[in-house]
Amino acid sequence: MKNLKIAFVGAGNMATSLIGGLRAQGMEAKSIRASAPGAESRSLLNAAYGVQVFTDNQEAVAGADIVVLAVKPQIIKSVCLELANQLPPQALVVSIAAGITCNSLQSWLGVRPVVRCMPNTPALLRQGVSGLFASFEVTPLQRQQAEKLLLAVGQVLWVDKEAQMDAVTAVSGSGPAYFFLLMEAMIQAGQQLGLSPEAATHLTLQTALGAACMACDSDVNPDELRRRVTSPNGTTEAAIKILQNGDFEALVSQALTAAAKRSAELATQLGQ
Ligand SMILES: NC(=O)C1=CN([C@@H]2O[C@H](COP(=O)(O)OP(=O)(O)OC[C@H]3O[C@@H](n4cnc5c(N)ncnc54)[C@H](O)[C@@H]3O)[C@@H](O)[C@H]2O)C=CC1
Numbered sequence: 450m451k452n453l454k455i456a457f458v459g460a461g462n463m464a465t466s467l468i469g470g471l472r473a474q475g476m477e478a479k480s481i482r483a484s485a486p487g488a489e490s491r492s493l494l495n496a497a498y499g500v501q502v503f504t505d506n507q508e509a510v511a512g513a514d515i516v517v518l519a520v521k522p523q524i525i526k527s528v529c530l531e532l533a534n535q536l537p538p539q540a541l542v543v544s545i546a547a548g549i550t551c552n553s554l555q556s557w558l559g560v561r562p563v564v565r566c567m568p569n570t571p572a573l574l575r576q577g578v579s580g581l582f583a584s585f586e587v588t589p590l591q592r593q594q595a596e597k598l599l600l601a602v603g604q605v606l607w608v609d610k611e612a613q614m615d616a617v618t619a620v621s622g623s624g625p626a627y628f629f630l631l632m633e634a635m636i637q638a639g640q641q642l643g644l645s646p647e648a649a650t651h652l653t654l655q656t657a658l659g660a661a662c663m664a665c666d667s668d669v670n671p672d673e674l675r676r677r678v679t680s681p682n683g684t685t686e687a688a689i690k691i692l693q694n695g696d697f698e699a700l701v702s703q704a705l706t707a708a709a710k711r712s713a714e715l716a717t718q719l720g721q
């Protein structure tokens with residue numbers, strides 16, 4: 450990675466996380482460029498990581514080995530059309546836009562190596578996980594380069610069918626929001642049961658962290674870990690019964706199905 454030049458088009462949350470990860474791994478600021486229309490995000494990025502910032506996307510991608518498209522799905526088509534004739538011919542394009550297929554990207558940019566990926570916001574703390582899919586044109590070396598880029602902000606998982614990216618988006622791309630919602634609900638319930646907001650928040654967040662660490666470190670599945678908390682006729686059983694009577698698993702399944710469907714819809718609505 451050290452000899453590569455990487456250009457980010459878009460300088461928002463996800464681009465900033467990735468740039469922070471690359472800099473923390475020792476990538477030199479002079480090898481990283483970023484472009485965005487907003488002066489504030491450009492100057493924040495420059496101040497935090499010393500990277501070169503541009504208003505002009507075409508200027509940012511000049512000479513890049515990897516171009517990361519980190520703009521919203523709604524504007525990616527216009528950005529691609531603007532860049533189509535300006536990208537270095539061998540540059541690898543890495544898109545993080547939800548729902549936007551390799552086929553669409555290649556219809557706007559010309560047939561070229563494209564990696565589509567779906568990171569998530571814990572990337573900010575280098576605790577993310579990203580799903581990746583490579584178009585046919587991506588070389589083994591470019592695959593490694595894309596993987597290293599995303600490894601700078603957490604773990605990676607390649608999928609071999611592009612349609613699986615909708616499922617990745619539903620599980621891990623959007624996933625942090627589901628856990629935050631559960632935290633919100635537990636904090637609220639804790640207060641209703643008489644705890645102060647501070648106490649309810651502290652207990653909830655540390656429990657979420659502890660449970661996630663246990664699930665990651667353990668050699669048994671989450672269902673077994675759950676059973677170990679659940680004493681016969683005890684308090685956990687009383688709570689789980691309520692969740693299951695409310696069809697918790699079915700609700701989660703419906704929610705993830707809606708997210709995956711929306712990812713596929715974005716492909717149809719905003720693609721080609
Ligand atoms: N936020 C999330 O949890 C995740 C987001 N994504 C994807 O990442 C992409 C970026 O999302 P965020 O960083 O959250 O959005 P953001 O809104 O923080 O950043 C978007 C950036 O694009 C810039 N921009 C707007 N118009 C532009 C143009 N014409 N040319 C160049 N830059 C332009 C904005 O100034 C901003 O810096 C989206 O496509 C989203 O689907 C992927 C995984 C997770």
Ligand SMILES: O=C(O)[C@@H]1CCC=N1
Nearest residue numbers: 547569618622623624
């Ligand atoms: O909600 C969204 O569309 C984006 C993609 C995954 C997380 N945030």
